[in-house]
Amino acid sequence: MxxxxxxxxxxxxxxxxxxxxxxxxxxxxxxxxAVTFDSLDKNGDAQLSKTEAAADKALADSFAAADSNGDGYLSKTEFTARQKS
Ligand SMILES: [Ca+2]
Ligand SMILES: [Ca+2]
Missing domain, CATH: 1.20.5 (Single alpha-helices involved in coiled-coils or other helix-helix interfaces)
Incomplete structure (x- = not known):
């Protein structure tokens, strides 16, 4: 038993x-x-819109937190800072 x-x-x-x-x-x-800033930036304006970020679920979930200046877009700096944290 x-x-x-x-x-x-x-x-x-x-x-x-x-x-x-x-x-x-x-x-x-x-x-x-795999997912890089350049691959997500479909229109090549060096900013990720919320629509572009939606291609990466993890990024979409943390979009608001990653957008540190609150302009509704992620710059490459904001994107990179998020990856480190
Ligand atoms: Ca873009
Ligand atoms: Ca921003």
Whole structure:
């Protein structure tokens, strides 16, 4: 009986650890990567509008916080500052 409990507990633990691990890896790769300012700036005006930022969900979610001067656009400086924080 206690062996069964130990087995179930171990199985649950490894499942949670695995899931947590996976999620972490995903988040890191999303933050560090692929999506660059230039690739998001579709119209090439050196500012990201909210529409352009919407292509990157993480950026869209933090758009207001990243727009430190509150003009409704992200400059390259604002975009870069957000990535560091
Ligand atoms: Ca733009
Ligand atoms: Ca701004």
């Amino acid at each position: 206690s062996r069964l409990i130990a087995f179930v507990a171990a199985a649950l633990l490894s499942v949670t650890a695995f899931a947590g691990d996976n999620k972490d890896k995903k988040d890191h790769s999303m933050n560090s990567s």
